[in-house]
Amino acid sequence: MSEKLEILRVSDVDKSFGDKEVLKGINIVLNKGELVSLVGVSGSGKTTLFNIIAGLLKPDRGKVFLKGEDITGRSGKVSYMLQKDLLLPYMTIIDNVSLPLILRGNKKKVAREKVRGLFKDFGLEGTQEKFPSQLSGGMAQRAALLRTYVFSKEIALLDEPFSALDAITKASIHKWYKNIIGEMKISTIFITHDIEEAIKISDRIYILGKDPGTIIDEIKIKEDFQENFFEDKKFIEYKKHIIEKLDKII
Ligand SMILES: Nc1ncnc2c1ncn2[C@@H]1O[C@H](COP(=O)(O)OP(=O)(O)OP(=O)(O)O)[C@@H](O)[C@H]1O
Structure with missing residues (x-):
């Protein structure tokens, strides 16, 4: 990442449910x-932070x-994909993909034409x-x-989007997603329980502590880990560091 x-x-950001303080003093960029x-x-x-x-x-x-505009409490500006965000x-597939535009008042035909060109960019031609x-798990997830x-073309909030995929499909979709966000300039916040996945695909990782949820660490991942990432000394160091931080919370 050169530009910032x-x-x-x-x-x-603070958020409580009743007398339970869930998030406290959250600052992320x-x-x-x-x-x-x-x-x-x-x-x-x-998930509470994503909902906010x-x-x-x-x-x-x-x-x-x-982009400097206060959007607190305003939906429709940032897209949000849940783990089980199933296609209908x-x-x-084209009607599924057109849905956000139809819900915003576009006619079906117009919506279809607007999204048609994007199929190639997302490797979904045909x-x-x-x-x-009729689609494989990986293809359905791309759709x-x-x-x-x-x-929303600018920001995607993805809540464990790849957790249901098998290891091989997951590895190939990681590579594909990194590529596509580079090409389309999509900014992404990603929730995952999989530490290796986080290290492999992220530019940065925020670690959220518990009771209340505060950001307890921010880790910059400088390397671009490839196939044999799990043997990489630096990769192992990141993983150890994150596990140690999470262990202190439990
Ligand atoms: N609407 C709500 N009303 C009351 N409590 C809530 C509500 N939503 C979340 N909570 C509580 O807030 C805390 C944080 O929940 P949240 O779902 O944000 O955590 P999470 O980190 O996403 O968890 P997981 O990894 O299990 O999905 C939990 O204790 C949960 O019970």
Whole structure:
């Protein structure tokens, strides 16, 4: 990452549910084209933070800025893909992908034309008229990612998007996603429980502590890990460091 153009900022966010303090003093930044992972134990508030960034939940304190504009509590600005963000089985892939535009009031035909050109960029050429059941797991996940991209081209919040894929498909989709975000300049925040996945694909990793959820560490990943990443000394060091941090929370 050479350029550092800030696109998203979460500033001093607190959130409680009843008397349970879930998030406290959260400050995070996302730069254009960057992939940042959020790693934390279960219940540390990752999903709550995503809901706040996506505007689905209001923080008790603090703000969310998109390119300097206050978007706190406003949905529709940032796209959000859940782990089980399934394609609708009775619709063709192009209709599934067009859905965000149709929901915004575009006519079906217009929406289809707007998304058609993107199929090639996402390696989905030829799948337009197929149904989700005719696609492999990896292809279906690419189509779901394309639908997320159509919702908002700037920022994607991805909640464990690859966790259901087998190891080989996962490795190839990592490579593909890194490539496509570079080409399309998509900025991504990524939730994962898989530490190796976080190290492999991220530019930076935030570690979220628990009770209350605060950012306890920020790690810059300078290397681009390839096939034999698990043998790489630097990779092992990152992994050890993250596990030690998470161990202290549990
Ligand atoms: N709407 C809600 N009402 C009350 N408590 C909530 C609500 N949403 C989340 N919580 C609580 O907030 C805490 C953080 O939940 P959250 O789902 O954000 O964690 P998480 O890090 O995403 O967990 P996981 O990794 O298991 O998905 C949990 O204790 C959860 O029970």
